[in-house]
Structures are given as structure tokens and as C-alpha cells.
Amino acid sequence: MKLKNYILVCILLTVNFTVFAQYGKQKKADTLFNKFSFVKASEVYKELIENNYNADYATRRLADCYAYLRDPKNAVKYYKKAVEQENVPIEYYYNYAQALRGVEDYKESREWVRRFKDSGGVIPTNKFSKDGDFISSIFSAKQQYFLSKVDFNSEFSDFGAYEKDNKVYFTSSRDEGVSIKRLYGWNEQPFLDVYVFDKTVKEANGEEDVTFKDKIKGDVNSIYHDGPLVITNDGKTMYFSRNNFNNNVEGKDGKGITNLKIYKATFADSTWIDVEELPFNSDDFSTGHPALNSDGNKLYFASDRPEGFGGSDIYYVDINADGSFGEPQNLGDVVNTKGNEVFPNLNNEESLFFSSDGHLGLGLLDVFGSIKDADGNIVDVINLGVPINSSKDDFSFFMKEDGLTGYFASNRAGGVGDDDVYAFNRVPLLNVEGVVSDVINNKPIPNAIITLYDGDDKQIAYMETDENGYYEINIDRDSDYKIVGSQKKYHDDSKVFTSKNIETSVTTITADLVLSPVEDVVTLADLGIIYFDFDKHNIRPDAALELDKIVKLMNEDYPGMVIRIESHTDSRGTLTYNDKLSIDRANSTYEYLISQGVDPARITAHEGFGERRLTNGCDGSVNCEENKHQLNRRTEFIIIQMQ
Template sequence: MRLKNHIITSMVLVINMAVFSQSGLQKKADNLFNKFSFVDAAHVYKELISKNYNTDYATRQLSDCYAYMRNPDSAVVYYKKVIEQPNVPNQYYYNYAQALRGVKDYKESRVWLKRYKDEGGEINEANFLKDSDFINSIFNAKPQYFLKDVNFNSKYSDFGAYEKDGSLYFASSRDEGVSSKHIYGWNEEPFLDVYVKATSSKDSIVNNKFKLQGAVNTMYHEGPLTMSKDGKTMYFSRNNFNKQVLGKTDEGITNLKIYKAVLVDGKWTNIEELPFNSNTYSIAHPALNSDETKLYFTSDMPGGIGGTDIYYVDIDSNGYGTPKNLGSTVNTNKNESFPFINNEGNLFLASDGHPGLGLLDVFGTVSDENNNIISVINLGTPVNSSKDDFSFFMSEDGLSGYFASNRDGGVGSDDIYAFDRVPPLKIEGTVTDAETNTPIANATVTLLDSNSNPIATLKTDENGYFDINIDRDTDYYIQVKNDAYLDNTIAITSKGINRSVTSINANIALNPDRSKTPIIAELQTIYFDFDRYAIRKDSTLELDRIVNLMNTTHPDMVIKIESHTDSRGTKKYNDILSEERAKATYDYLINKGIDASRISEYKGFGEQKLTNQCDGTIPCTEAQHQLNRRTQFIVIRME
């Protein structure tokens, strides 16, 4: 009996020791996970799964490890097991959906996004409903970005390309040529440093000799960066490491901060920490606007909208203002990062919260006339892929730039990609009345191809304005119609248009259709004595009738005054005389109470528009000459 008890006791001890050992293994894995050492943590969680210890938890943690390591191929495998677990937190439905996008399974991704939403998950309803159309539109859209080869990427992480004055700056963990490397546990790569090379250089080997000169680089992370216009001030991200002291939170986490450096004798020095940094959260990814009055950045500070948001601070002679969140149009409940402001003042960013093709996508923003951001637009392919796409940079002319991606087919974990850009081209213009030069609202504008087949139709706005996107190197026609006017069609071409040009002007005038003018009592012609412009007594009867007609019967009628002479006298003199007759007629109507806005124009035509053959080449009677000494009234508009 004692022997049996001894055996049982020994078995319990062995089991307890095994459980204790596996419990310690899980503690080790969680400790690595919490320190962002995801590569090592993944190995330990796999060991726990193989030993069948707390498998559901270990599988969830392992799937998150792969997600943090930006490895959707492996994440999908383990998230699929996670979502089959009982009582799994609904956040894993969202995580699985995102991982599925990372492997381009958009149909299945929408299934699990819906499950996440149905289980109470927070998701933008409009974005969810249009997701299918969004994917189709992205892949069917005409690209404006075209990728170029970059030959200096390494087998490690390279990103944050920033071009300035013939030099290309970027962050890299390559650290090649250095015998002692500091390894970052998140991805087991060396820590990031800032490198710089000449943009004109074709060198494919960029080693530690290309590291930025000065005091910017340390043994921890540096980059990405931005610079002032004069190239003498740099803002850059760095781990909380200053004066050889590494800062940590109470949980042992080292956050990111933004520092400033100045260029002195070819070296970056005088490192300063910006005053709005914090030891308890990260501030990173600096970006200056074109006039250097605002510094944009990424932060996970308390009070934000999502995981990380885009903020900015104002810069003036007194220093830096208080961080301001860009709001819910830009920021989502997920992650927004890597802001960049182009020369036109437009914001670009990376996000995994706005509708995208995979993990992080690059987005641009659209602003109204008051520079308020009103929408966020996915840049589409080939800038974006099913993987991470981020750290967007555009040259001052907007025709080239860089971004980074960990997409399939790259050299390292993150690679820098260069692009040429062909901006979209549009025709824009104003449709006006040919006689009054006033804008015509609600005119129908149709874009036709070179064979007169309709491509697009729209209406002019209240100012007569229209714009239509077109292809480059193509011939078109523009047809304009309005019920009160004669149709007008013009030819226009985008052939030979420089790549930097983004719009072609096409102002179009329409002539009133007199056959459609409402029938009213005819406005009679009035006549003048020879070589005189005074209003005759018999003419006042007709002028008074016109005044009464405009003020009572047709209070919205607008007219135009045209005055003429006979052919006697010089052309120059007759031009002046007809202008005087037009002015005298105008003054009479105004003095009788007609509002000036209701007379669109008064103009003299001299002897240009004779009503008969009395041009001086044949004998004419005084009565025949009298027919040419006249003022006529033309109805421009009637409501």
C-alpha cells in the first residue's frame, strides 16, 4: 500500500512539475510579447501549443504575434483556428478579416467584417457597405503612379525616403559592415539608423559609410525625418534616448519621441527634444508643411480617436503650440501614421482604418476652399498592395516620389519604392451667354470621343462652371446645350500636354435662341435726326411704353441697347455718334426708373449694320438714310 501511495505521489509531483514548467513557459512568452519581442514570443507560444498547454490562449497570442510582425500569411492560419474557439472576443473577427485582406481574400474578409459588426464591433457603416464597390473601383481605376526600380534596398527594413537638395535620406536597419549589431526583438533586425546618398548616384551598395554625419544616429531607432526649406533644420523620430540615457515607462517600454537637429559644418548636431514629447506615450513621424508653420506627427497619446492618430502643432516665433488631433475625417478607431504634406498643402498618410487593400494603405486627403479636410482617398494600385504600404513622399513638382512596402517580391522586410506620377487631367471652364457674358447655370455639358460618341454628361453649377476628367493624348469634343440657347460644340485635345499640367481651360459661349424667346409686344425702334443724338419727342412715346412694359408687365425682363448711324460722315465719327445715341437712350430709361442691372449693355455700332443698301455707293433719299439713324432694343432674358 505504501508503495502504491509512493507511486501516486511521485506521479502527482511529476505532473505538477510539468504544469509548473509550462506555466513558466507561458509567463516567458507573455513577457516577450509585452516587450514587443514577437519573433521569440512566437517560438515559445508554438512550444506551448505543441505541449497542449492553454492552447486557445497561446493560439490567440501566436496569431497576434504574426499580425504585429506584418505576416498575414501565417496570421491567417492561426486566426482561422482562433475564430473557431468558443466565446472568442469579437476583436479577433476583425483581426482575421484584416489578415484575409493581407492575402487578398477580400470576399471572405467581408464575411468576417460583417460578423465583427454583428457582434457589436465598431465599424464605419458607410465604409462597410461600399467595400465591395471600393475594391472593384480600385482595381479598375486608371493608375497615375508608375513604379521605378530602386537598387539600394537591403535584406532588412528600409523606409522613410525623403529627398532634399540632391540627397536622399532614409531609415534602415541594414547596419552592414558593423561587427557588433544591436538587435530589435520585435523583428530581430538591427535598430534603425538614418542613411543618406546622392539621388544621382547609381550605387547599389549603401553601407555604414552612408550613415548620416553627426549626432543623430545612436544605438537605438532613428527615422523617419523631415527638413526645413533651407535644409539646415531636421526633425526626426528616435527612441526616448537622449544624453546616453534610455527612457522607459513603468512597464519597461521605451517610446518614440521627435527631436530637432541643426546642420553645422556638414554635420547634424545640437540635438534637442521637442517640448511636447512625453515619456508615457509615443510621438513620431514628423512632417512639416510647406511654409513651416505646422509640424504634423503620429501619436498614441490619451484622448485620441484610435490606436495612433495624426496630430499637428503650430510653430511660430514663440516655439511650438499644443498638439491638436486632426479629427475623425482623417483619424479612425484603428491606426493612422506617417503623415506627409506635399507642396500644395495636401496631407498624405498611412492607415489600416480607412477602406484599403490590405494592412496599411497610403491615402491622400481632399480639402475645401477653407483648407478643411473633407475626405480621405485611397491612392490605389500600384502604391497600395495587400501588405503594408506607408511612408509616402512626393517631390515639390508632384511628379515623382517614394513610399515603402513589405509587399511580396521585395528584397527585405520593408523596401523603398520609387514612382513617377502622371497627374489626372481635366477640362474645366465656364459656359456663358455670348451677348451678356453672364454665366449659364444648368447647361448640359457632354464630353464626346473623337467619333462623337458620348463619354460623360453633367450640368454646370450656379456659376456656369464645369469640369470633366479626361485621358491624356486624346482628342475630344465638348457639346453644350441649354433650352434658351443654340447648341455649341467645340473640339479639344489633350495631345502634347506637359505632364505637370492638370487642367485644360475650355470656356464656351452660347448664343440666345431667338425662336424660343417669349413673345411680347415688340420693342419698337426709335430714330434720330441727322448728326444728332438727342432723344426726339416722338421717340419718348416708345421709350415710355418700354418703361411701363418693364416695370409692370415684365418686371424680370432684361434688355440690351444697340444704336446706329447712316453712312454719311467718317467711320470714326459715326462710331462716336452711335455711342452717344446709345448713352442718351440708356440715360432716358434709367431716369425713368429702370434699374441699371436690367440693361445688360448699351453700345454703338456706327454704320456697321445698315438696314439697306445706302452705304454711299448708290444715291439714297433722306427717308432711306433715316432708317439707319436708329436705336434698337433686344430682349436678353425674360423669366
């Protein structure tokens, strides 16, 4: 018994570890997806599908990955599987239709657009979906970003918020507290400076305003425009934008314009010193808005140098091991247009974000994200949609390492001043999922009815489990729920759960349900069949093992269980002989259970049905192998009562 318990514990631990590992994979895949790392995300979603863990959800996400990667052939393959799922969100009808357009299957595409409309869907009509791009609908289907105002905006221009080591750096034209203000002639605001504050200290002290006292310490700020900036991983080097001004000398181009340049500064003794100009700057054009990749060996920037595609383009330059720089490289025409591309920024998954007025957008400058293929080549860009973008300028997008939070700036209506910083929070969709299984044999129960209720006991969803007993339902966050599983041959099971106070990164709540059989239930699958040798009715050793399991179930686990015994034969022999043989088998089974301590009153009948209930076509009209006949020489157990 100790050995059996030990083995059972080991099995349970292995199962739990496996489930936990798969949950971790899904969380990893969702995190990569949220960071626009669609190639890596697709690989993990494939693993989840192969392991049959939350496969419906992973299939939909995998289809989305291929859509973002501009791979309509594979997108069609997985969207086709997605739209066959029970209770699939209807936007996947439209996504499938758009992917079908990508493979020029216009007839089928129109059919799925019709289904989308018939299901209550509304075709997106926003400006950036008019180009017919089959991926645009994904971003316009549901709001993913939620905005909040920060408390460090001013009546002037504030933008370029960047967070590192719990410190927030940003660029602002406020110059409050200074008796003599120098004004920028373009907009009659003070020149831009770089500010920084420690979030923890600020919150602990209850501070709200950021003043001239919070200007970054050292030599970064000058009498002209300074910022935005980026800092290396080790925190020792800063790259920042500044007007062409260094060592108290202002530089101008042939038209008398002072352009932007990128400088670097070194952190020493709690201050930024040793400001140096980078070698690829020029007096004749602007170079600014620096950003670093995660390894710190590539510096991205915006520049209107003459070899570009239009106004201002995004470039990068290699940073060599000795600190020297390579030659600037234009990112190409997938990113750059005849318009202006500015404010590049990369997250820790190497996904590039930038603002542009040249790509199709909602307003003036819009924020876009880039899509890379497996080789790291940028193959497409995506408009982030509302509410990140508006009819005004939206720019300086920064995503934190979690892929869910960050900052951007906008001059949209409703702000405090000119340009304002907004914080964003990306909230992934949340599902409740689970498997409905039989309490006796742990087998999944297909076609079980799942009913979801809200905290007020109002029904909000109704569906059936699939062939694997699995269900999945989209739910809201910050809500209470009750889920009920039912099937006419079982007693109901229910669970109460909540989506309140869970991490934003969590996308799935698991609620498995276990149903107990009631009268006239189906034959037990694993424990409910024993087999006999040809023309024999004695209990074989393998059958005795199965019968011992039933004894344990009835005497230890379910003392209220009542069963019925039904025995059968194969088709060989006469009908009369087989009737008698099946009765003998029923009697042998009955006597074995009684001999092991089962109360006879808990076995309502032990009957033989001869060859009348064959499990296959081996009725004597065709030749069958012995293993086929064996399946018919059996005894089955029917649960009559569990209570």
C-alpha cells in the same frame, strides 16, 4: 478709323485678360482641391460660377467639396445642379444619391441609385464604402493616383521618403558595405538609418543604387533605429525619430523596452550635429514620426502615451518663438481611434495625412487624408483608396507642394524587399470645353451638335451645346483629337488638338468653334434690326449707325454675303395702310444701303409685311406702352449666302 481700331484692340485685350484671369482661378481651385484644401477651393469655384466661367465643371467640383466637408445640405444643392447638366459623368448620379442619404431623403436617393445603375454604373463594394459614408463613392469612382517604383529600394525595409530642396531623405535598414552588421532582433534586419541623395546629381551621374556612402552626414544615425525625419523651412533644424539612445546611453521603460523618442539636430558645415532630445519624450512610451506644419510652428507626431484613445494617436505640440515647446495636444477622436494612428504628414495647405488600422480600410495600415472646415477644425477623414492602399501596410505618405506627386511606403506583394517606397502621381480629370458662336454677331449658338473624334477619326463623343453655346467633354490624356461643331443653319467648323505633353495640373483644354451662316439663317441679332418712328419710314440716326455696320460687313468683311430685307409695322392703323408703310420702310433701307456702295445684286429682295409679324402681343386687343409698339416698327436682315 484709328480710334475705332484702338478701342477694338482695348476691348479684345480686356476680354483676353479676363479669360486668362478666370483660367488662372480655375487652376488655383483645382490645385487647392488636389491638396485637400476644400474650404479654400470651394470659395474659388463659387467665383468661377458667379463669373460663368466653366460653370458646369465648377459646379461639380463645388458639390464634391461640400461632400468632402460633410455638408450634405449644400452637397445636395450643387449635385442637383450637376446631374441636370448635359453629359454629366454618371458617377455624379451616385454622388447625388449618397448626398441625398445625408439629408435623409431616402426615396429620392434610391431613384438616383437606380438611374446610376441604368446608365451602366456599378455600385462600389470595396470594404471602406460599407459604412454608408456618402463621400466614400467619390474616391472609389475613378482612379486618381498612379504609382511608379523608385530605384532606391533594397531587399530590406525602406520607407519614410521625404523630399526637400531636390534632396530625397528616407529611412532604410540596408547596411550594405558595412563589414559588421548589428541586427534588430524583431525581424533580424539591420537597424534603421537615415539616407539622403541629391536627385539632380544622382541622375546626372547615372547612379541607381543608394549605399552606406549615402548615409546622412553627422550625428543623426546611431547604433539603433533612426528615422523618419522632417526639416524646417530654413533647412537648419531636423526633427527625427530614434530609439531611446543619446550620448551613448540607452534608455528603457519598466519592462526593459527601448521606446522611440524625437530628437532634433542642427545643420552646420554641411553636417548634422548637436543632437538634442525633445522635452515631451518619456522613457515609458514612444514618441516618433515627426512632421511640421507649413509655418514651422507646430510639430505633429505619433505617440502611445497613456491619455490617448487607443494604441498610438496623432498629437501636435506648439513650437514657441524662443524654440521652447508647449504641451502635447491630442488631435481628437475624428482622427484617432482605438487602433493605431501613425506617420502624420502635412502638405503646404495644412492638410493632414496619416496611416491607421483603426479606421475602416482596405487592409492593415491604410493612408487617410483629413478634411477641415472653415474654422480649421478636422471634421472627417477620407481613405485614399486604391492604389495607394492595399491589403497590406501602407504608410509614410508624403505629398509635394504641387499636390500631385509624392511618396509612400508599402509592404504589398511585388516589391523589391520588405517595405518599399513608391512614387505616386495624381492625375486630375481632363476636359475639352468651348463655346460655339455665330461668326456674324458673335452670339452663342445653342443646341449646336458637337462631335469628338480620336486620332484615328473614330467618333467617341456626341452632344449638344447648352443655351449659352457651351460644351464640355471628358477626354483622355496623351491623345490626339478633332472636334466638329455643326448646326443645320450653319457651315461646320472644326479644330484639331492634342492632350499630349501637357502639364498634369492642366484640367481643361479650350476649343471654341465659330460657325458661318448658310441660306435661310435666322435674323441677325445685333446688326440685323433697325427701328422707325411711329408712322414714319425715314432712316433715324441710330438706324443709320446699324446700317453702316452692315455696309462694312458686306463690303469689307464678307464680300460674298447676300441678304434679304424684311420690314414691319406696329398694329396701329389699317392693314392696307400698314402694308404700304412697311414697303416704304423696306425701300428706305434698301436705298440707304445702295447709296453707301452695296451692290444691288447682293440684296435679293426688300419686302414689307405690314403688321402680320408682330414680335409681341401688341395686336390692338390689349393696351401697350409705346416701347412695346416700338419693337414692332422694324426692319430685319436675313442672310441668304455667305460665300
